[in-house]
Every structure is written in structure tokens, then in C-alpha cells.
Amino acid sequence: MFKLPVIGKNLLLLVLSLFLAHAGLAQDMYLDPEADLVEQDCGLTFSGKVxxxxxxxxxxxxxxxxxxxQKAVITDEYGNYHFHHLxxxxxxxxxxxxxxxxxxxxxxxxxxVVRNMTLHVDAKTFGAVEVVGGRMIKHTQETETLTGRELEETKGLSLGESLKKLTGVSSVQTGPTVSKPVIHGLFxxxxxxLNNGVRHESQQWGNEHAPEIDPLNAQELKVVKGAAGVRYGSDAIGGIVMxxxxxxxxSAGVAGEVNLIGSTNTRMGTVAGMVEGRLRQVPLSWRLHTSLKKAGSAQAPDYNLNNTGFExxxxxxxxxxxxxxxxxELYYSYFHSKLGFLSSAHIGNLTDLANAIGxxxxxxxxxxxxxxARPYQDVTHHLxxxxxxxKTGDxxxxxxxxxxQDNRRQEYDRHRNTGDTPQLDLDLQTHTSELVWEHEPIGNLSGTIGATTIWQNNTYAPNTRALLPFFKGLTVGAFLAEKWQKNRLQLEAGLRYDQKALDIQRWDGTRELLKPSYTFHNLSGSFGALYELGYHVTLSGxxxxxxxxxxxxxxxxxxxxxxxxxxxVGDPNLVSEAAVNTMATFTYHSNPRLNGELSLYHNTIxxxxYLQxxxxxxxGVQGAYLxxxxxxxxxxxxxxxxxxxYALTSRLTLINKTSLVYAINRETGNYLPFITPNRTDNTLRYSFDDNGSSSKLTSSYLALGGLYVARQSRSDAQSDPVLPAPDAYFLLHAEIGTSIQLGKQPVELGLVGNNLLNTTYRDYQNRLRYFSDEMGRMLLFRVKFLL
Structure with missing residues (x-):
């Protein structure tokens, strides 16, 4: 297991020292030693590729x-650009x-200077886009990307909350601070x-275990919807988050940025810094990113949510x-969080528990x-x-x-005051490997073949709760994925096989050590097609x-x-899930006035x-619980x-995102628990005409919108016997942002407001809705300095 010193306050000192050192490094990397001796040199070139x-x-x-x-050039047939006499x-x-x-x-x-420019697809194009022969086409599987300005607007939020800006993606929550992504009702x-190309492995079986990932380190959040097991693993029945x-x-040089974020609700403060560079003589690049967050207890509209702070x-x-x-490339990341649990959900006896619910x-x-204070969790994750x-030539x-990866999770009960000793202390080590060969196109056919392995070892500390037993697991898989394209038609197909071996060690009720073993054989396959009906219209399935x-x-x-x-409580007789997923998508894109997408899906599992x-x-001795x-x-x-x-004017756009999800138990006809309620979000966005003007403000915008979440009417006493589904609710939200030029350095400013009407509501997918309301009004301020 990795061993790191406690970072704490020293991490903040590290951030400051990095950027204080930036000026000196920048001079070493950028400046010509004879610059002061030459009054002016106007024979320089600036070129590269987009x-x-x-x-x-x-x-x-x-x-x-x-x-x-005010000089502009257009890239040639190879994507190259050139400026001369600068x-x-x-x-x-x-x-x-x-x-x-x-x-x-x-x-x-x-x-x-030679500098290549790398561009990301605009989120408004509704999917992953490639350029083929100068035309943009989508992949056959529905993909949605959060990047650029839309991603900037989510800074300060968790990964699960950030992804809720995408259609068809919601979150299952535990209290005001923990959320996990839900795709088409599956979670x-x-x-x-996938965190930087590596599948994230932690104690993700817990719906209240948020992914140990810092979204401030991301330039792009991508969601692949539907069964995507061929390329990344057979367990991706619901989809993939990248x-x-x-x-x-x-390009040679040093650059960086600093983000400062503050929130009114929880009084959260966040500081994040990044510095990166590339050596001039050696093709060696590097980056260092760090962030600190601290928040106090959240506030519902009418009361304080006790013990819900986090660090x-x-x-x-x-x-x-x-x-x-x-x-x-070599990459290392460290994540540590300490997060309090809502005190009112941890109760000492059955009578008080019954009175607290609802x-x-x-x-x-x-x-x-x-x-x-207790109860709380302390989680550390290393990657x-x-x-x-x-490149093997032809x-x-x-x-x-x-x-x-090494993931350690410690949880501290409220009703057992044992000092600094946790009652749950799990450690999971994971080794993953992937070997992939991307072959050169054979006519109109291109593709990938690969093999993967996953080895895991889970342990718990002596004299702590054996909620999850000792286990060792080994998964070996192989896959093949091919794509054929000609003119307007694109076909994709893939096949994957995985074998998973699982060895368990657990004590039964008589203190006898049991050692059951399991072997699972899992097959995945997919076939997709995309056809461009016209320049603006594509149909895929x-x-x-x-x-x-x-x-x-x-x-x-x-x-x-x-x-x-x-x-x-688990069930040792469970068998593998098997899902057949079908999806059809109609897209109208690249139109100056109207762009849109309609996706229909059906998933038989x-x-x-599920947890009932x-x-x-x-x-028990810990208290009374569900x-x-x-x-x-x-x-x-x-x-x-x-x-x-829809562009109402050249500056004013109306944006709609609607998600409909339905699910039933096919054996009984009853509803399934914790399925996402239907929802729609409508936003008016105004972009100011300040680009290219003499104003110091650029890329300014203002947005006002509302989210409506329907009552989950497909819930009854069988799917949720504790408490009926809460009422529907409407939340008003707004955003404003701009970029200001301070000298030679641009500074980005933003203000986001959520639940502006301070509405009192409870969300069906929040596991703690039995005990408290959701957070009230929140204003989130953010400032970004580019260095």
C-alpha cells in the first residue's frame, strides 16, 4: 500500500510555492538571453497544426x-497554419x-515558434464527433460531452453533480454532499x-460512496450511454463516464492557472492550481495539479443539516x-476526503427511528x-x-x-465512542493492465483488438466490522472492435469475453471460516449503424x-x-446480470437556428x-437503522x-433538456426502487456581443433557467415500504460569466445560482430523504487566473 505524509496545510504551501516559482521558470524557458540586446526583431514566424x-x-x-x-489565417488541407514577419x-x-x-x-x-492547437467538440453538437473528409460525423453509440464553457460552469461541484448538466444523466445522492452518476436509470x-484512461476501482458498491476523483483536474467529461462493455469491460451495462x-x-514553455471558488451554502472555499510545461531541447512535458476544499454544514431552507461538512x-x-x-507517460494522483454524515439519520432506538422518518x-x-463529528468517513485513494x-508503421x-490503485475507506459510528478507532476499515488494492493494437485501415475498415486484466485484493483491519469480507479477484478479458465506413454509411461491431474468478473468506454465524469460490463467464457484443440522411441530419442505432x-x-x-x-445484507446465490440494450438516435445538427437530438432506448436486464x-x-449496539x-x-x-x-435571435438561445425513464419488475409487474423520476430543464441564454470589441470584457453571457422534476409516480409500498415518493418540485437557476483582460493576463469570472427561490423539497433518489430536506439556495462564485 502506498504511504504518503499527511498533506493538510502543506498542500496549500505547495500550491503557493509552485506559482511563486512560475515567474523564474518562465524566464528560463521562454526568454532569449540576448533579448535585451536586440531592440526589435520582426522577422519571426509562428506556425503549427490544428x-x-x-x-x-x-x-x-x-x-x-x-x-x-487582427491578423487571421485559415488552415490548409493538412491543418497547417503560418504567420510570417511577426x-x-x-x-x-x-x-x-x-x-x-x-x-x-x-x-x-x-x-x-511551432505550436499545435488541439480543439474539443462543442457540447452543443450533442456527441463525440470525428472529422472525415472535412465532414463531421457521430459515433453510432450515443455520446455526450461536457467541456469548454459548460464544464467551467460546474467547477466547485462534485463529479456526480457536474454530470447532471448532461441529458439522461442524474445522480443518486446520500445527503447534500455525496452523489454518484446515474445513466438511463442505472447506477x-x-x-x-474511467479516470485518465484507467477504470476507477474503489468501494463503488456503495451508492453513497462518491467517486474519489477531482473534477477540477479534468478538461473533458464524456458519457457513453447504454451497454458499452466491448471496449471497456462487461460490467458497463449502464454506460461509461470518462x-x-x-x-x-x-510546445516549449511554462503556463498555469489558479481557480478560486466560494459557495454561500456550506460556506465552501476551494483553491486549485495547475502549472505545466515542456522542455525546449527534449520532447519531455510535465504537469502538476493540486486543490483544497473545505465546507461546513449545509443549510436546508428552514434549518441546518447537522454534521454535513467535508474536507x-x-x-x-x-x-x-x-x-x-x-x-x-507516467501519472500519479492522490485523493483524500473527510465527510460527515447527517446526524439525524443515526438514531439510537426503534421508537425514535420511526418518529424521525418523514x-x-x-x-x-x-x-x-x-x-x-461522528458519524463520518475518511477516504484515501491513490492512482x-x-x-x-x-507506432508500428504500416x-x-x-x-x-x-x-x-489503493483505496482505503474508514467509517466511524456515532454511537460507539472509541476514540480515533474506526468501526469499518477497508483496504482495496487493484492492478489493471491493458494491451491494445489499433491496426491501420484496411480499405474502409479500421479497428482495435486488445486484452485486459484486473487483479484485486480486499482486506479489513482486525477488530473492525466485516461488512465486506476478505476477497481476491482476477478478471481476464479480450475484445475486438471494428468500424467500416463508406460515404454516408458507418457500421460498428464488437465482441468481448471476460472470465472473473472470485475467492471469498468470511466467518459465518458460528465463527466458522468459510472459503467459497466463484467463476463467472461474461460475454458482451454490439452492433451499430449510422447514416447521414443529409448535411444536417443523421440517424443512428x-x-x-x-x-x-x-x-x-x-x-x-x-x-x-x-x-x-x-x-x-447480501445474497450468496446471486448470478450474473444479462442485458440487451437497443437505442435509436435522430440528430439535427450544424444548423444556425435549430439543433437537436432525440434518443429512444430499451433495456432488458x-x-x-437491486437493494430492496x-x-x-x-x-443493534450501533443503534436503530433501516x-x-x-x-x-x-x-x-x-x-x-x-x-x-433554438436561436431566437443571434444572441438569445432557448435550450431544452428532457429525460424520461421507466422501469418495472417483469416477473411481478411491480415497480423497481430508486429509479430516476422524469425531468425537464429549460434555459434562456444570452451571449453579449463583446468579442473583438475594444472592451476589456469578452465571452460574456447570462443564463436563466428552471428544472422541473416530476413526482416518481411509479413507486409504491412494495418498492419503497418506508415512505411514499416525495412531491414534484421546480428549481430556478441562473448563471453569469465573463472574461476580463487585466494587462496581458485574462481572468475568467463566474457566478452560478441554484435553487434561487429557496424551495423546500426532497429528491426521490436521495437515500436520506427519509430524514431531511435538500439544500436551500446556493450561490457559487468562481475566479480563474491564467498564468
């Missing part, structure tokens, strides 16, 4: 503008291309998260070496404080990644990725099959799950595993995602 971030293909016809000189000085370079996010970078020109072990940092710098410290470091034919206001509210690639490219083996927790859980305030809350309660047990049934999910934006 490429797509995902496909690495050149973008033909992109515009590169030097703002101060003088030494500092400039702002803006790169634009239809369907892509606009990027602005600072250029300090002291000698001729938990069915949604795979958290991608930006590529390492490909978080993050650190990430990357170094990469890149040649034309080969390259390597109470209008908790008996214990307290007052605002940053202090985190070490090594990746290399080699044969294609060979890639290898290795990941080592996909059929996928995926199977997911049960997790060790679903098999053998037994005990108090402190963070969920629930006594949970045999042996669907029972009508009775559990009473009781839940894992069950299995044949299920059916279906629904629709609707996205549209």
Missing part, C-alpha cells in the same frame, strides 16, 4: 487569429472551427468510470515523453460549523498509471497501460449485449453500512440485482432523451 482532440485528425479550414494584430512580444491567439470549442491562448514570442456497479485531463503541452485534498502529477513513433424537520439540527505507445499502433458478474458486496454484505444509515429496503428496522437486502429479478427499462437549442 487538430481534433479525440481523432488527432487535422481540421481543414480552421481560423487562427492574433487578436492584437515582431517579438506577447499576443493572444484565438482558434475557432465550426462545431468546436473556441480556445484562446497566450503567446510570448521571442523566437520563431453503481453498472456505470464504469474523466479526461487535457493533453500535455506540445478534501487532491494532488496529481504527470510527466510524458513523446517522439513521432513512440512515447510514454418528520418535517429533524429533531437535531444544531448550528453551522466546520467541525466534522499510479504508466502508459506507452509505439501495421498501426501498439499501446500498453498499467494502473495501480445500436444493439448491445452485456453481462455483469455480481460484486462480492452484493454476495456477502452483512452489517451496518454507516454512510447509508442502513443495515445491508435478466437477473437485475424492507418494512422492518434493524436494531434494513435492506440484495435481491434479483428480471427487469425492463425504457425511456427517451430529448435535447434541443
Amino acid at each position: 487538430i481534433d482532440h479525440d481523432s488527432r485528425e487535422p481540421l481543414i479550414g480552421a481560423t487562427v487569429l492574433i487578436t492584437e494584430l 515582431c517579438r512580444g506577447s499576443y493572444t491567439v484565438t482558434t475557432t472551427y465550426i462545431g468546436y470549442e473556441v480556445i484562446s491562448t497566450s503567446l510570448r514570442l521571442t523566437s520563431s 453503481g456497479n453498472r456505470v464504469l468510470i 474523466v479526461n485531463p487535457k493533453p500535455l503541452p506540445d 478534501e485534498q487532491n494532488l496529481a502529477a504527470t510527466v510524458g515523453y513523446q517522439q513521432e513513433r513512440f512515447g510514454a 418528520r418535517e424537520q429533524p429533531e437535531e439540527t444544531g448550528s453551522f460549523t466546520y467541525t466534522i 499510479l498509471k504508466a502508459r506507452g505507445y509505439y 501495421l498501426g499502433e501498439l499501446q500498453f497501460t498499467y494502473g495501480l 445500436q444493439v448491445g449485449y452485456a453481462s455483469r458478474a455480481p460484486h462480492a458486496y452484493e454476495l456477502f454484505a452483512r452489517g451496518l453500512h454507516n454512510s447509508a444509515a442502513t443495515y445491508e 435478466n437477473n437485475y440485482i 429496503i424492507a418494512p422492518e428496522y434493524a436494531l 434494513y435492506a437486502k440484495y435481491q434479483q429479478a428480471d427487469a425492463r427499462f425504457w425511456g427517451a432523451d430529448i435535447m434541443a437549442d
Whole structure:
């Protein structure tokens, strides 16, 4: 297991020292020693290539503008651009291309420079886009991306809350501070998260265990909806969340940024810093990112949510070496959080528990404080990644990725005052490896073949709760994915096989050590097609099959799950889930007035595993809690995602995002618990005409919108015997932002307001809705300095 010193306050000192050192480093890397001896040099060139971030293909016809000189050039058929006869000085370079996010970078020109520009698809194009023959096309599987300005607007929020800006994505919550992504009604072990290309492995079986990932380190959040097990793993029945940092710098120099974020509700403060660079003589790039967060207890509209503060410290470091034919990258990240649990959900006896459920206001509210008392959790996650690639000429490219993760989760009960000793102390080590060969196109056919391994070892500390038993697991898989494209038609197909071996050690009720072993064989496959009906219209469809083996927790859980305030029990007789997913998508895009997408999906899951809350309660030495047990049934999910934006004027746009989800137990016809209610969000967004003007303000906007979440009418006493589904609710939200030029440095400012009417409501997918309301009004301020 990794051992790190406690970062705490020293991390903040590290951030400050990095940026104080920035000036000196920048001079060493940028400045010509003879600069002061030359009064002016106007014979310099600035050139490079504009490429797509995902496909690495050149973008033909992109515009590169030097703002101060009002000089612009268009990229040629190879994506190249050239500026000649430039003088030494500092400039702002803006790169634009239809369907892509606009990027602005600072250029300090002291000698001729070659710099490649990497553009990301604009989120409004509704999907992952490639450039083929100068035309943009989508992948056959529905994909949605959060990047650029939309991603900036989520800074300060958790990963789960950030992803809620995407259609068809919601979150399952535990209190005001913990959320996990939900895709088309599916969550938990069915949604795979890739953190910088490595599948995130922690104690993700807990719906109240938020992903140990810092979204402030991401340049792009991408969601692949539907069964996506062929490429990334058979357990991705619901979909995949990709958290991608930006590529390492490909031009010599040093740059950085600082983000300052504050929130009125919880009185949260966040400071994040990044510094990156590339050596001039050696193709070696590096980046260091760090962040600190601290928040106090959250506030419902009418009372304080006691003991809901949190603290978080993050650190990430990357170094990469890149040649034309080969390259390597080493990445390390550290995540630590301490998070309090709502006190009113942890109760000492059955009578008080029955009285607390559904109470209008908790008996214990307290007052605002940053202090985190029992009950709370303390989580540390380490990730070490090594990746290399080699271009084999006519044969294609060979890639290898290795990941080592260590996740330690400690939970402290409220009713057992044992000092600093946790009652739950789990440690999970995971080794992942992936070998991939991307072959060169064979006619119109291109594709990938690969193999993966996952080895895990889970332990718990002596004299602590055995909620999850000792286990060792080994998963070995192989896959093949191919894409064929000709003219307007694109076909994709893939196949994958995984074998998972699981060895368990657990004590039964008579203190006898049991050692059951399991072997699961899982097959995944997919076929998709996309056809361009016209320049603005595409029609795509996909059929996928995926199977997911049960997790060790679903098999053998037994005990108090402190963070969920629930006594949970597994079932050792569970078998693999098997899902058949179909999806059809109609897209109208690249239109100056109207853009939109309609997706319909249907998901049949045999042996669907879910946690069913029972009508009775559990009473033990830890107190009185809800009781839940894992069950299995044949299920059916279906629904629709609707996205549209309509330009009312050249500056004013109406944006609609609607998600409909339905699910039933096919065996009984009853409803399934914790399924996402239907929702719609409508926003008016006004963009000010300040780009290219003499004003110091640029990229200014104002947005006002409302989110309506319907009551989950497909819930009854069988799916939720504790409390009926809460009422529907409407939340008003607004955003305003701009970029201001302070000297040569741009500064981005933003203000986001959520629940502006301070509405009192409870969300059906919040596990603690039995005990308290949701957070009230929140204003979030953010400032970004580019260095």
C-alpha cells in the first residue's frame, strides 16, 4: 500500500510555492538571453497544426487569429497554419472551427515558434464527433460531452453533480454532499468510470460512496450511454463516464492557472492550481495539479443539516515523453476526503427511528460549523498509471497501460465512542493492465483488438466490522472492435469475453471460516449503424449485449453500512446480470437556428440485482437503522432523451433538456426502487456581443433557467415500504460569466445560482430523504487566473 505524509496545510504551501516559482521558470524557458540586446526583431514566424482532440485528425479550414494584430489565417488541407514577419512580444491567439470549442491562448514570442492547437467538440453538437473528409460525423453509440464553457460552469461541484448538466444523466445522492452518476436509470456497479484512461476501482458498491476523483483536474467529461462493455469491460451495462485531463503541452514553455471558488451554502472555499510545461531541447512535458476544499454544514431552507461538512485534498502529477513513433507517460494522483454524515439519520432506538422518518424537520439540527463529528468517513485513494505507445508503421499502433490503485475507506459510528478507532476499515488494492493494437485501415475498415486484466485484493483491519469480507479477484478479458465506413454509411461491431474468478473468506454465524469460490463467464457484443440522411441530419442505432458478474458486496454484505444509515445484507446465490440494450438516435445538427437530438432506448436486464429496503428496522449496539437486502429479478427499462437549442435571435438561445425513464419488475409487474423520476430543464441564454470589441470584457453571457422534476409516480409500498415518493418540485437557476483582460493576463469570472427561490423539497433518489430536506439556495462564485 502506498504511504504518503499527511498533506493538510502543506498542500496549500505547495500550491503557493509552485506559482511563486512560475515567474523564474518562465524566464528560463521562454526568454532569449540576448533579448535585451536586440531592440526589435520582426522577422519571426509562428506556425503549427490544428487538430481534433479525440481523432488527432487535422481540421481543414480552421481560423487562427492574433487578436492584437487582427491578423487571421485559415488552415490548409493538412491543418497547417503560418504567420510570417511577426515582431517579438506577447499576443493572444484565438482558434475557432465550426462545431468546436473556441480556445484562446497566450503567446510570448521571442523566437520563431511551432505550436499545435488541439480543439474539443462543442457540447452543443450533442456527441463525440470525428472529422472525415472535412465532414463531421457521430459515433453510432450515443455520446455526450461536457467541456469548454459548460464544464467551467460546474467547477466547485462534485463529479456526480457536474454530470447532471448532461441529458439522461442524474445522480443518486446520500445527503447534500455525496452523489454518484446515474445513466438511463442505472447506477453503481453498472456505470464504469474511467479516470485518465484507467477504470476507477474503489468501494463503488456503495451508492453513497462518491467517486474519489477531482473534477477540477479534468478538461473533458464524456458519457457513453447504454451497454458499452466491448471496449471497456462487461460490467458497463449502464454506460461509461470518462474523466479526461487535457493533453500535455506540445510546445516549449511554462503556463498555469489558479481557480478560486466560494459557495454561500456550506460556506465552501476551494483553491486549485495547475502549472505545466515542456522542455525546449527534449520532447519531455510535465504537469502538476493540486486543490483544497473545505465546507461546513449545509443549510436546508428552514434549518441546518447537522454534521454535513467535508474536507478534501487532491494532488496529481504527470510527466510524458513523446517522439513521432513512440512515447510514454507516467501519472500519479492522490485523493483524500473527510465527510460527515447527517446526524439525524443515526438514531439510537426503534421508537425514535420511526418518529424521525418523514418528520418535517429533524429533531437535531444544531448550528453551522466546520467541525466534522461522528458519524463520518475518511477516504484515501491513490492512482499510479504508466502508459506507452509505439507506432508500428504500416501495421498501426501498439499501446500498453498499467494502473495501480489503493483505496482505503474508514467509517466511524456515532454511537460507539472509541476514540480515533474506526468501526469499518477497508483496504482495496487493484492492478489493471491493458494491451491494445489499433491496426491501420484496411480499405474502409479500421479497428482495435486488445486484452485486459484486473487483479484485486480486499482486506479489513482486525477488530473492525466485516461488512465486506476478505476477497481476491482476477478478471481476464479480450475484445475486438471494428468500424467500416463508406460515404454516408458507418457500421460498428464488437465482441468481448471476460472470465472473473472470485475467492471469498468470511466467518459465518458460528465463527466458522468459510472459503467459497466463484467463476463467472461474461460475454458482451454490439452492433451499430449510422447514416447521414443529409448535411444536417443523421440517424443512428445500436444493439448491445452485456453481462455483469455480481460484486462480492452484493454476495456477502452483512452489517451496518454507516454512510447509508442502513443495515445491508447480501445474497450468496446471486448470478450474473444479462442485458440487451437497443437505442435509436435522430440528430439535427450544424444548423444556425435549430439543433437537436432525440434518443429512444430499451433495456432488458435478466437477473437485475437491486437493494430492496424492507418494512422492518434493524436494531443493534450501533443503534436503530433501516434494513435492506440484495435481491434479483428480471427487469425492463425504457425511456427517451430529448435535447434541443433554438436561436431566437443571434444572441438569445432557448435550450431544452428532457429525460424520461421507466422501469418495472417483469416477473411481478411491480415497480423497481430508486429509479430516476422524469425531468425537464429549460434555459434562456444570452451571449453579449463583446468579442473583438475594444472592451476589456469578452465571452460574456447570462443564463436563466428552471428544472422541473416530476413526482416518481411509479413507486409504491412494495418498492419503497418506508415512505411514499416525495412531491414534484421546480428549481430556478441562473448563471453569469465573463472574461476580463487585466494587462496581458485574462481572468475568467463566474457566478452560478441554484435553487434561487429557496424551495423546500426532497429528491426521490436521495437515500436520506427519509430524514431531511435538500439544500436551500446556493450561490457559487468562481475566479480563474491564467498564468
